[in-house]
Amino acid sequence: MHRKLSKIALATLLLATGAAQAQDxxxxxxxxxxxxxxxxxxxxxxxxxxxxxxxxxxxxxxxxxxxxxxxxxxxxxxxxxxxxxxxxxxxxxxxxxxxxxxxxxxxxxxxxxxxxxxxxxxxxxxxxxxxxGTDGLVVNTKTSKATDYADLCAADNAGKVSMRLKRPTLIAFAFSMGKNPFAAYNDPKAYGALMDEVGKKLTDCKANVKFYWDGKDQLLAGMRSGELTTAMMWDTGGWGLNKTHPDIKFIAPKSGALGxxxxxxxxxxxxxxxxxxxxxxxxxxxxxxxxxxxxxxxxxxxxxxxxxxDPVLKQQFAASFPEAALKNIKWYPAVPAGLEDIEGRVLDRVKAAK
CATH class of the missing domain: 3.40.190.10 (Periplasmic binding protein-like II)
Structure with missing residues (x-):
């Protein structure tokens, strides 16, 4: 009986050891x-x-x-x-x-x-x-004169822009409105008031939005087809498009790309x-x-x-980021606990608005 139990115990140990090794x-x-x-x-x-x-x-x-x-x-x-x-x-x-x-x-x-x-x-x-990397604007320079995030809401881009309903859009629009959202990070009340202001701006801008993107394929296809004139996008998305569509360029916005x-x-x-x-x-x-x-x-x-x-990527980076634009990158600092709840509520209101 003891011998039988020992064999069972040994088998169990070997199985456990094998599982641990597989995990390692x-x-x-x-x-x-x-x-x-x-x-x-x-x-x-x-x-x-x-x-x-x-x-x-x-x-x-x-x-x-x-x-x-x-x-x-x-x-x-x-x-x-x-x-x-x-x-x-x-x-x-x-x-x-x-x-x-x-x-x-x-x-x-x-x-x-x-x-x-x-x-x-x-x-x-x-x-x-x-x-x-950075986030900024990708612009079809044949059909749009956008130079900052606020231009996504310009009349000549009506129905032809895209952005994400995520916190980078809130941050970007705050900067384009002349505000510094990072400076309010440690004051939830002030930050909440600023986000409410940005949320109103985004709600007023909804008529300009062809679609809120959540996957890169839809966004890239929209720029390639001409369905979109301007979009908030990551830098390499714009540089990739530029290789086959020279009129499409990644632009560091006047108020600063987000790093x-x-x-x-x-x-x-x-x-x-x-x-x-x-x-x-x-x-x-x-x-x-x-x-x-x-x-x-x-x-x-x-x-x-x-x-x-890739040397081409280096050249595109240099074109998008002359020295002044490079110095103007707004690098994200650490997000204090609780701020994303504030942002989430604002984004939900924008999404639900008609």
Whole structure:
């Protein structure tokens, strides 16, 4: 009887050990589209033996998924740097980074330091930078003279513009109205009043909107077909269109393009931190970072990563961002807890308005 029980116990132990080993060889990654090129994934697995399970998402969904599980289900996530401190303060969905396991020399020092500051909560750092870019205007210069976000509401663009009903649109319109929404971040009452003002502007602008975009394919098709004259869009979306439609250009708005940085952050109940750090350090190698940045069409926080990037993209960046426009980029600071609730209510009112 004891021998039989011992065999059962041994079998159970072997199964558990096998499951643990399988877990140790898998990285569950919650990330953005185009951040995991096939050749990069295959090279990582070949070098480390670690398999990567990729789930595509965006900022809102990442927070929602991790909040629903208290930070379980994934070993590594890639939220934007401004979306970490608030959710961490409210929901505790991330664990502090062990910076001793990060190969800091691979990062552009200024970006590593800026992200450290923006993602610090109670003295602990929760992310390191990966990919960065901007949002602004994509304009068909044959049919539109738009130079700032407010021009989306101009009479000559009636029924021919697109934007997202998400917080970047609120922030962008606030700047175009001569306000600084970031300056009101620590005053919920003032911020709420400003968002109400922006919401009214967006409601008045609804007649100009052909559609509120939520997926890139619809938006890009609308610009290509001429259905849209102007849209709020990310920079590389505009540069990609420009390659086949020279009249379509990404423009840094007069009130400032919005600058974002997507990061690496470790969920609170991630089970494979070793694989997460291995993936981070692998991705920040200059030659790997260049491949990922080229796939994403954006820029990398890896030191030397720009050397291997598409020269056409570099030229387009220079055309869209002369020195004054580059200095005028409005970089997102960390979003304090509770502000997204204010924004959500305003966006819901805009969506429901007739």
């Amino acid at each position: 060889n898998t990285l569950r990654l919650l990330t953005w589209a185009d951040y995991v090129p096939k050749d990069v994934l295959e090279q990582f697995t070949k070098e480390t033996g670690i398999k990567v399970e990729v789930t595509l998402s965006n900022n809102e969904e990442m927070i929602s998924k991790l909040r629903a599980t208290a930070g379980a289900g994934f070993d590594l996530a890639q939220p934007s740097q401004d979306r970490i401190a608030g959710p961490q303060t409210e929901f505790g969905i991330y664990k502090p980074m062990d910076l001793s396991k990060i190969q800091a020399a691979q990062f552009i020092p200024s970006m590593l330091e800026a992200t450290r500051i923006n993602t610090t909560v109670a003295g602990k750092v929760y992310a390191v930078p990966h990919i960065w 974002w940085v997507d990061t690496f952050a470790i969920p609170a109940k991630g089970k494979n931190d070793a694989a997460a750090y291995a993936w981070i350090n692998f991705n920040m190698r200059p030659e790997i970072a260049a491949k990922v940045a080229t796939s994403a069409g954006n820029f990398t926080a890896a030191k030397g990563g720009e050397q291997g990037m």
